[in-house]
Amino acid sequence: MFYKRGIIFVISAPSGTGKTTLCEIICKQIPDLKMNISHTTRPPRPNEIDGINYYFIDRQKFQEMIKKNQFLEWAEVYGNFYGTSRKNVEKLLIKGYDVLLEIDTKGAKSVKQIYPESVLIFIMPPSIEDLEKRLYKRDEDSETIKKRLSKVQEEISQMENYDYILVNDDLQEAVKQLSCIIFAERLKTSRIDKEQIKKFLKIEEG
Amino acid sequence: MFYKRGIIFVISAPSGTGKTTLCEIICKQIPDLKMNISHTTRPPRPNEIDGINYYFIDRQKFQEMIKKNQFLEWAEVYGNFYGTSRKNVEKLLIKGYDVLLEIDTKGAKSVKQIYPESVLIFIMPPSIEDLEKRLYKRDEDSETIKKRLSKVQEEISQMENYDYILVNDDLQEAVKQLSCIIFAERLKTSRIDKEQIKKFLKIEEG
Numbered sequence: 001m002f003y004k005r006g007i008i009f010v011i012s013a014p015s016g017t018g019k020t021t022l023c024e025i026i027c028k029q030i031p032d033l034k035m036n037i038s039h040t041t042r043p044p045r046p047n048e049i050d051g052i053n054y055y056f057i058d059r060q061k062f063q064e065m066i067k068k069n070q071f072l073e074w075a076e077v078y079g080n081f082y083g084t085s086r087k088n089v090e091k092l093l094i095k096g097y098d099v100l101l102e103i104d105t106k107g108a109k110s111v112k113q114i115y116p117e118s119v120l121i122f123i124m125p126p127s128i129e130d131l132e133k134r135l136y137k138r139d140e141d142s143e144t145i146k147k148r149l150s151k152v153q154e155e156i157s158q159m160e161n162y163d164y165i166l167v168n169d170d171l172q173e174a175v176k177q178l179s180c181i182i183f184a185e186r187l188k189t190s191r192i193d194k195e196q197i198k199k200f201l202k203i204e205e206g
Numbered sequence: 207m208f209y210k211r212g213i214i215f216v217i218s219a220p221s222g223t224g225k226t227t228l229c230e231i232i233c234k235q236i237p238d239l240k241m242n243i244s245h246t247t248r249p250p251r252p253n254e255i256d257g258i259n260y261y262f263i264d265r266q267k268f269q270e271m272i273k274k275n276q277f278l279e280w281a282e283v284y285g286n287f288y289g290t291s292r293k294n295v296e297k298l299l300i301k302g303y304d305v306l307l308e309i310d311t312k313g314a315k316s317v318k319q320i321y322p323e324s325v326l327i328f329i330m331p332p333s334i335e336d337l338e339k340r341l342y343k344r345d346e347d348s349e350t351i352k353k354r355l356s357k358v359q360e361e362i363s364q365m366e367n368y369d370y371i372l373v374n375d376d377l378q379e380a381v382k383q384l385s386c387i388i389f390a391e392r393l394k395t396s397r398i399d400k401e402q403i404k405k406f407l408k409i410e411e412g
Contacts, residue, residue, distance in 0.1 A: 122395075124403065156403075164393045165403070177393060184390035187370045187383060189328075197330065197362075197371070 006093040013123035042080035073107035105158040122162035126169040212299040219329035248286035279313035311364035328368035332375040
């Protein structure tokens with residue numbers, strides 16, 4: 001209740017680990033935590049809505065935004081561009097929200113450099129077999145799956161850069177763990193407004 | 207599930223903040239978290255049992271233990287001695303338990319020096335008025351209450367040394383926050399056994 005708002009939580013995970021579902025659930029559960037909406041040049045999947053799931057923009061617009069340094073981080077993944085708008089994140093922080101960013105390991109590193117107080121969380125698949133299964137379920141073609149799986153090992157090697165590691169073995173358990181990380185981070189002494197505490201306790205300065 | 211066990215959680219709070227109740231509840235909720243039983247020369251209160259609430263020992267035995275360096279930390283508080291046995295804490299850690307220590311701000315500092323990986327949590331009373339009320343309820347005499355209240359400000363000035371600060375305004379909320387800190391700490395990358403993760407994921411070393 002005393003924490004200065006505006007913590008950035010970065011979630012990374014090999015694709016197919018279920019991080020999007022996890023992020024959606026956690027944002028519904030914690031109302032003062034908002035997910036940033038990324039910009040992408042990837043065409044929308046069925047059911048995806050512009051301004052809700054992503055800001056869908058064309059490559060020219062994306063390149064312009066890169067040139068104008070409007071991204072906190074951006075990446076080209078499997079031929080598509082994804083980026084996190086600085087302005088959007090700052091807007092959420094100023095409004096007093098904590099911000100959830102769902103980005104890859106390289107992006108996470110950039111964010112940590114710009115916001116050293118941000119919290120990096122890595123989500124692990126319960127096993128490689130499970131990850132494979134989940135990707136097949138998602139109707140990805142086998143070439144894409146192969147590419148994704150080969151990237152998993154590379155991503156997992158980056159886990160040392162993260163503050164927390166959790167395993168999405170059981171979705172409900174993972175949601176609980178993730179919300180605990182968020183609540184615990186808000187209680188960190190470094191994030192607490194001590195003046196507010198003194199006022200609350202009516203402690204006079206000596 | 208991958209963390210190397212044996213985290214020491216130190217809880218400090220001005221007396222009357224409800225930390226003992228809080229610690230008891232949390233240890234019941236989290237079975238692999240054990241509260242260390244302190245040694246004291248204070249006479250037992252009604253309902254207190256030797257070996258459960260404290261190890262009640264006489265001053266001579268306590269002095270001997272100090273001489274033999276058998277305490278992780280010890281303090282004289284209002285004329286009575288309290289101490290945390292090194293051997294007892296080590297026994298719990300070796301058995302694979304996380305250990306909860308309910309000690310004062312000076313003791314917390316000593317423990318952090320010996321175990322830098324320990325987690326220090328400061329519990330705040332919701333207000334000074336509330337603290338006063340709780341102490342009166344406990345039937346303390348007004349001289350003791352006066353002494354305790356004058357110590358509160360001194361203790362609160364130490365909160366910067368703590369990793370987390372929480373307010374025991376609502377007991378249920380405080381229990382939830384405390385358990386979140388414990389669960390989140392177990393997910394910290396620095397406490398995770400990476401070899402176990404690799405084995406779990408069946409990742410071969412290149």
